[in-house]
Amino acid sequence: MKAEIVAVGTELLLGQIVNTNAQYLSRQLAGMGIDVYYQTVVGDNIERIKETLKLSCSRADIIVLTGGLGPTQDDITKDALAEFIGTSLHIDRMAMDNIDRFFMDRGKEMTENNKRQALAIDGGTPLPNETGLAVGNAVTHEGTHYIVLPGPPRELMPMFEQQAMPWLMQHVLTNELPLYSKMLKFAGIGESALDDRLSDLISTQTDPTIALYAKEGEVTVRISTKAPSEGEAMEKLNELEVQIKSIVPEHMYASEDVPIEQVIVDMMADRGWTLSAAESCTGGLVMETLTSIPGSAKMLLGGIVCYTNQIKHKLINVPQQLLEGEDAPGAVSPEVAEVLAEQIRMVTDSDFGLSVTGVAGPGHAERKPVGLVYIGLSERGKKTEVHELHFKGNREMIRIRATKALLYRLWRRLTAVQPQ
Incomplete structure (x- = not known):
């Protein structure tokens, strides 16, 4: 019909x-x-x-x-x-x-x-x-x-x-079978890359069907089938979901239509873990994204928007020799991202500390290109990880993509940690 x-x-x-x-x-x-x-x-x-x-x-x-x-x-x-x-x-x-x-x-x-x-x-x-x-x-x-x-x-x-x-x-619908769908959510991978990874499944699909939808920092895969009952439909959809997850387990964060920040908030709140963040180029967007989720007060202790070198040094104890000077790596560097993540975690006494520093544009900064971003993730008792990222787009797109990339890395770390 x-x-x-x-x-x-x-x-x-x-x-x-x-x-x-x-x-x-x-x-x-x-x-x-x-x-x-x-x-x-x-x-x-x-x-x-x-x-x-x-x-x-x-x-x-x-x-x-x-x-x-x-x-x-x-x-x-x-x-x-x-x-x-x-x-x-x-x-x-x-x-x-x-x-x-x-x-x-x-x-x-x-x-x-x-x-x-x-x-x-x-x-x-x-x-x-x-x-x-x-x-x-x-x-x-x-x-x-x-x-x-x-x-x-x-x-x-x-x-x-x-x-x-x-x-x-x-x-009208006296003989029509109802349509049932599941939404699978992915992060840390683009639409074209995910389509390529799932190409064998997509090219041979008949029932259920597979459709990809992209938005900034996330991709949704809708799998659908028609069946006489919800039970019969879910049996087919769950089987396909298992196949898809086996191909990209490191990117599929949910089997329902929720943003990655909700998964993070729910997971951390349930396990009693706490988080803080030090943000430069994102200007508070990481904290805004997390606090938009009900229940975030249980896990988000707070954060600092450290936009200038002065604030990075004065409030988060980033050494001046890292920020300024002829041999300094500068504010947009892996060294500063690492210190920011570790210091914000120690200052707030949280279990996890996040950091982001980069060049959102429109012009270069510290002779570094627009779209260069470093994100840091510090966890109590473990080695801090730093990732160098390169984004394209305007200022707002870079801020959003940096935020989503940081949350994706946090989700990867959380799913690797076993509850106590």
Whole structure:
């Protein structure tokens, strides 16, 4: 079963709002075993909407329209659909009663145009709006199924889950198998490198399927299958997960859709381990990333943004001869990264100390290139490790990539340590 999402609204084309509904609906439909092959955006024009519907129904079994159900003259989605399938609109009594109560309860006079929000398509099923006024619709015409939803996400989401999904299950998906997926998360490896490592599995995939998605510092692998039950699906997905993990065990940090910082916070909090950080070029982004996770107060003792040599020396005791002088390695060096990690750990009396120092740009520093970064990881009672990294991108990208690289190295160290 194939679906297309058609978002109606000139404001979307002008970039005034972001079409988050398409992402939400694609996920929901995929979970029902419905493949979304196209997403379309069209402005508030009846003829263009009808042209879009003509194309959409030639390539999809289910068309989900969003937006254009309000009271104004440019809210014409239902008008366009009714014209396209050759039917009429009528006032839905329940929706009209809901609108009347809304204005009565607030002691306001209802303007005539608000009645448009109660319009329903003849021969279809009205979809009540539990959080707004505009009624939705579900209708089948010549084998194509149309779902009409409001644009505001706070109205669209509950209407889809409470009204549209049951309608689809009852009238459309009588023989469809649901789609089940697992998200596998990877760090310390790029999308192309991971694709290469998994190439044999990907090239021979039939069921389950494998898909890669990249974001800064992380890669997600979605494995999916259709099955009569969740138990049967998980059996197939778990088998594939084991195969994938055996190929890249040093990079797969989770089998659910969570960021690496959450895995780190949960692991350290559970084991009673503590952490501190000394940051130069990332400017506090490491600590910001960790503190965005609930429960980080149990493991993160604190840190220092030591942006200047003066602060590195005064607050974290980095020797002056490492920072400045003709023979000094300089602030951007493995020597300074090592001292920063060790000193911040000792100053805060934490189990682990992190450090990052580098050149984020836009210009060179200490005659060293943009993108050169050193990260340090100190652990109580063990030798400190330092890694030299080279990143490309703008200032913000380098900061993010350095942060994620440091967290990846911390995760590698944590998973190598056995709980006491």
